Amino acid sequence: MQQLTRAEEEIMQKLWVLEKAHVKQVLELMPEPKPAYNTVSTIIRILEKKGVVGHEVTGKSHLYFPLLKKEEYKKQSLKQLIHGYFEGSFSKMASFFAKEEDLSTEEVDELLSHLKNNIKEKK
Structure with a gap:
């Protein structure tokens, strides 16, 4: 695409x-x-x-x-962002945003909860 x-x-x-x-x-x-x-x-x-x-x-x-679904474009754009700026590492991207956006403890906990739920859904 x-x-x-x-x-x-x-x-x-x-x-x-x-x-x-x-x-x-x-x-x-x-x-x-x-x-x-x-x-x-x-x-x-x-x-x-x-x-x-x-x-x-x-x-x-x-x-x-x-003809292009928003979710498809979002997924592809995010993959390009991670590949182009974070050496293909989601964890480097998440770390960058956590630092740059000065995430609160509650926001980090919410992010971790989303990640855990997504892992459970994949299993």
Whole structure:
């Protein structure tokens, strides 16, 4: 899967929320200052070429929908982050965030609880 640009990710975030939408509906969810209609339309067509967005024709317009599931993209992006910045080590990443975010004891305990639950589910 190709990595998406920041602008592409922003459009995908809107499509994941909307599930199916016209360009105008995507544009309505964009923060101020809103990009031009043509900019959003162009990015959506690029996403189609990348194979992560599809469309169906509705009258004279197109209704766009994500082909890529948010969970799939999240998983792939996180793997790339861990590989690129933490030598492929989840524990190095967790340690980095624990230090940088100055996690409280309660937050560390919650993280450990999530990890233990995930290990139990895998068994």
